[in-house]
Amino acid sequence: MTKIECILRPGKLEDVKEAVNKYGIHGMTVTQVIGCGLQKGRTEVYRGAEYSINLLPKIKLEMVIPDEDVAEVLKIITNVARTGEIGDGKIFTYKIDNAIRIRTGEKGDEAI
Amino acid sequence: MTKIECILRPGKLEDVKEAVNKYGIHGMTVTQVIGCGLQKGRTEVYRGAEYSINLLPKIKLEMVIPDEDVAEVLKIITNVARTGEIGDGKIFTYKIDNAIRIRTGEKGDEAI
């Protein structure tokens, strides 16, 4: 099994979710994060003092999926989440040793 | 070392925490997440329009523990976190290369 961890623009979550759902993937976990990369951040002014906010709101989407689906899913996400502007985000993948469905105790690919 | 990453019902955090504490594990990190799996979500009505909320609040609990404890800890968590209803959550495990305790600089199993 592989975990696919994507850092996305907040506005893209719904689209990515729908796209992978259509592909047949339903389990996922979403976290609110802030981050920076090439994207430069923005300036906010409070009572005349400027602040540059350099960590911007992003969404972290994690899915654990069977290894054989990884290539296809990566393609889907990349396509859907891309706007071509700086700040589109990253995808990281790594191997998971095991997965357990708490409800049933099922293990491995059964569980995800 | 192995990282155990559990997605739990919010109400189960305290129980799981106590159970693993009793086993001797004290280090852990908790994140507020939302997620979906087999669980279907729920419907909320705002001024007459229905919305189906399909990402539900969950808790992500991460613990890095020595490899030899993994099997036992998984058993404990699975038992405590189970209600038997859909939405009980998942556990994922994967190997960690190294751990460092920032305060002392200790590495590896010492550090966790």
Place this chain on the structure above:
Amino acid sequence: MTKIECILRPGKLEDVKEAVNKYGIHGMTVTQVIGCGLQKGRTEVYRGAEYSINLLPKIKLEMVIPDEDVAEVLKIITNVARTGEIGDGKIFTYKIDNAIRIRTGEKGDEAI
């Protein structure tokens, strides 16, 4: 590639960020978490009832970096984030299989 995952004191984020920036690392993702370890928590009193808060606010900082930089970056973070008091946090490292920059589709070390 390796992911460096640090659990830091909230007040240290800015310092760590600056230090790794200076080293040349700009991509990172930050999450608000709560956690416990050796640190004991604190007591809050609400209307005469005492509560011991045993999960304390921390910051999780994740960076995916090329393997060759890992040793140096770990050193930097450990130095900057250390106060010597209990509660300084942990660093975990593990291998990442792949990284993709969504905007361009670049893969691997190019992407981070």
Place this chain on the structure above:
Amino acid sequence: MTKVYSRLVMILTTIFTVIPALAWADDETAEAVVENTISAGDTSFVLIAAALVMLMTLPGLALFYGGLSRKKNVLSTIMYSFFAMIVISIQWALYGYSLSFGPDVHHIIGSLDWIGLKNVGLDPNPDYSATIPHNAFMVFQMMFAVITPALISGAFAERMRFPAFLAFLVLWATFIYDPVAHWVWGVNGWLRNLGALDFAGGTVVHIISGVSGLVACIVLGKRKGHGSVPMLPHSLPFTVMGAALLWFGWFGFNAGSALGANGLAASAFVATHLATAAAALSWVVTEWIHHGKPTTLGAASGAVAGLVAITPACGFVEPMSAIIIGLIAGAACYLAVGVLKAKLRYDDSLDAFGVHGVGGTWGALATGLFATTAVNPAGSDGLFYGNPEQVVIQLIAIASSWAVAIVGTYIILKVVNVFIKLRATDEEQESGLDITQHGEDAYTDFVLSASMNSGFSGLKESSTVVKPMM
């Protein structure tokens, strides 16, 4: 266990049915022949005061209690206050006012002569207020009838089902609030005839709401997880805001009870403010000594305790007495909430009893101690001004309102529970009452993903009807 309760019920029933009979019902209500002219100044004051009292319940109490709730129960807690406002306002207009203030029936209840606000018009009713329109008096009193059951909700918050609350609300207002209001304030009510002093509702509003809260929280049982899971206020700024609005509105409640803009109103205003400040101070100092930190929640809670305690006394006592009443109220309520509750281990979620029951009882008693005719010639002197009898009268008023609250609330809840389950299931409590009772989240900022239902998507074809036209 239940034996103890049934015995209690019997004793109390006896007490509160016998005492009214004892009250020598001398009908000589001292209303002088007053000219029925409306004073614009008094009317302005009472109408604004009525608006201020309205503000106490919504958003005052709703915020105060809502901030103390956990995030998953905020809306449910707010809804208790909201529906007290909605339902009791209508109940009052339909028949509640008539039961409370309508022409007396046997010193126990008002008749139904004023049902649907019949005979409650624009002219003054000299029995209650000779210088303001009768409907201004009626609506001012309406706001009192609204807030009283809302106060109780603090005791059973986070676990009472909404439909059961509605049933309880109407029954409680009808069978407990309306009669007790008549006893104390209605012309020829037995406690009024007895000479019980209650300027703005220490007995009527606070004792019976606080004590009913205690009964309710025992009958419903503790919240799931009480004593193991921590139940912390989710937003103390809301609680402070609520307490501040209560304080602000209480000037209408207390000074407004003078029913005119005069020296008595100013005096009640001053007493109210000083007692509140003193009680907040003493709560915080007590906990500072006891626990080592002065807390914001302590300041807010103490302020409310002071407001409660001064309510019956505010029109009868001097400023320095008000400060003393407040100082004692703050410490007493702190001990009730911080020590007594922990000892007895009942689960009064947001401390309706600890603050209103205890504070209200102290206030009613204190009125019997500190009252002086130097402030209000229409009142009486208290113990410290040479009239020990007044204390006895106050104790009768206290005992009878405790009694009616205990017995009445117990019966009403038991009856309601036959038809409508009172207590949310453990699962409902786990998920939170907001979702299970009202299908809503208080804060949706992190529920980033959702989609509209078919009812909407079925219309998707026609989605071209409305478009930007630029």
Place this chain on the structure above:
Amino acid sequence: MTKVYSRLVMILTTIFTVIPALAWADDETAEAVVENTISAGDTSFVLIAAALVMLMTLPGLALFYGGLSRKKNVLSTIMYSFFAMIVISIQWALYGYSLSFGPDVHHIIGSLDWIGLKNVGLDPNPDYSATIPHNAFMVFQMMFAVITPALISGAFAERMRFPAFLAFLVLWATFIYDPVAHWVWGVNGWLRNLGALDFAGGTVVHIISGVSGLVACIVLGKRKGHGSVPMLPHSLPFTVMGAALLWFGWFGFNAGSALGANGLAASAFVATHLATAAAALSWVVTEWIHHGKPTTLGAASGAVAGLVAITPACGFVEPMSAIIIGLIAGAACYLAVGVLKAKLRYDDSLDAFGVHGVGGTWGALATGLFATTAVNPAGSDGLFYGNPEQVVIQLIAIASSWAVAIVGTYIILKVVNVFIKLRATDEEQESGLDITQHGEDAYTDFVLSASMNSGFSGLKESSTVVKPMM
């Protein structure tokens, strides 16, 4: 599509230019010769009422709408109300008051005689209010002029650019609000002469704001993502708080419109409160039946719907009529918002039309049904009291205000859009208007990291100027 609109424009223009001419302009304004003495009671009441109406817009409406917005648009939504307050207050003092209430010109508009508040002094103006200072009346009316355009903003929230809003605001107040206020309330205004009843602004305030909102949300087009992305209230406690402050302030709005502290004011107060409670109840019950849960948002929305509907009627109807008006208002607005809007698929973001347009129209009509001279001898009887003609008059008032709102708002928006783009781009909406229009985040607690810019660091050398000296 556009054809339909242009035809509409023509028809409506005709209607609303012809009818005034028909209004037999008998100048016999019945002002008796009153003594010009200021009553302290009345003045106190009206000044406090003005403050209460101020509170309705800020923070009342700002919170009500702000809570309904998504987290990224809270401030932008608040700013619409804030700037209505800022800009219209000044506009009113400079010339708005003169246009609305200044000496009549052809029954259509006030003259500029009172420009810059010239001739608006400390003495009463017997035409409008014989017992309070003229500037008290002026400032009370100012608050009405402020809230009306603020109400519209609910319709185009989350997508109108701020500069365009400012332009729209000033033009709309000048060309729509000021004339309509003159028609209905100005001495010799044609609707006033016609005998239209509007106690506190059902026509002037609510119909024209609600209908203008509908036009605006259609002209601007739906929000990006509407119908696919869910757009949920980010903080219902704020919305409840806002609704509660609206309710509180509305006592000033409605009872204050009696312009004195008297029986009529009390009567308007009671009617307002009962209709509000009834409407909240009926909205919640309707949705409970329809969707299975009684919601907090429903209670808050229903309360506002009731307040809107009773506004024109409150000084003319009996308490029980007020309850009926409220019950119908709650259900009607619920259907407008929950069914009609979904059917027609316009994107009235926060339901300005559904609540103010629909509720205001029902209220204006209901006034023609339930009004009775038993409550207010200066009013008229309605249909149910034997005077069907009043319904016709009310319908004329409704139709003409709908007409002027539709035509006027459409033209103003089109004109503004030529100079200043109305609609935020898709990207701006995606990022949220708070950041793109105002450069701010409402809540920065999670923006843990940021650093100050060079403008500051350039001064770092002199950073020794200020130091702790202990």
Place this chain on the structure above:
Amino acid sequence: MTKVYSRLVMILTTIFTVIPALAWADDETAEAVVENTISAGDTSFVLIAAALVMLMTLPGLALFYGGLSRKKNVLSTIMYSFFAMIVISIQWALYGYSLSFGPDVHHIIGSLDWIGLKNVGLDPNPDYSATIPHNAFMVFQMMFAVITPALISGAFAERMRFPAFLAFLVLWATFIYDPVAHWVWGVNGWLRNLGALDFAGGTVVHIISGVSGLVACIVLGKRKGHGSVPMLPHSLPFTVMGAALLWFGWFGFNAGSALGANGLAASAFVATHLATAAAALSWVVTEWIHHGKPTTLGAASGAVAGLVAITPACGFVEPMSAIIIGLIAGAACYLAVGVLKAKLRYDDSLDAFGVHGVGGTWGALATGLFATTAVNPAGSDGLFYGNPEQVVIQLIAIASSWAVAIVGTYIILKVVNVFIKLRATDEEQESGLDITQHGEDAYTDFVLSASMNSGFSGLKESSTVVKPMM
């Protein structure tokens, strides 16, 4: 550095001890023989006004400042306002009122004749207010004494230890506020005798609080991390809410200062509102030009700046003058906060000096420019109405209040610091004052896990006492 300060202290001490002596103390206070009858209208107005001013501090200012704080310091910031309310209310009743308004002693201070509110009864005191009860005047003034030190807290928020704050609070009220209030408002106070105009407290309230804030923030030193870590408002909706409640309450503050519901009150009301709107506008426009975006925080800050500036002038100026005063106030305070503060690099956390010090000084000066006896015959004409002398008098009032604030606050803080450490340690600031001073979190929603302490578990055996009984 310290040399500069000591020299300053000397100069200022001289100034402010000499000038009173110069003030030719003609005791001819022009109180006509007025009939001591209470007016219900005036009493209603002043009592409600007192309640409104109470609301300004709590929750108004508490929210305004609390929203501007970081999440870890919200409660601590709120507690400064809360305890100003608690402690000063009691101080005022015990001896503060007597010091400020009691029978004059050498034009500098009131005597202790009214200690414990002795002789402050229900009858009017013709010296101060002939138509309302004396205790109504006293409680109205109490609210002013409360808010003034609360305002200062904005300057040292996020770093002053709570116990030190309490000591500072009492000393500052006793040695600075009470005397200055006597100078300006007390019968025979030297500034009053001099003819200084200060309708509602520009000098007394705003200059001395703002300037004391400046001194305090310099003495305490910058917050840990100031200039490197960003310190952003954690909740702008709270700040807007706070500003709106301040605005609302300020009608009581300013119009209430007429001490009656009359033309003057209406005039002050109008001036207050227009200046506020104008200042909000000018702040936002200035920053829009300067930084490219119109911000919500700017609108809220500008509104407060306008309220501050119009306070001394509101009962003496015409509406159009009020607009001008406001326009200048908004721009001036913006520059003080956005440019001057950055230049001088003192850390006035929430801009107590920038808004109250600068706005108050401008307002006191502006009163000398724009005052006209056409509005208030009991006042004087200002420069623009042909009386340049008034400007000189105003400058003396300004200089002496600056002087006393600087010297007094400096001495008090130094003295307090000997006994109680003023400044929270770096670690305390890092963790936040909420936890370290008060042991509380403002929002606990993310503290999902916690458990109760042993004090509770020791009682676990008796946990069967209270159970559900159904």
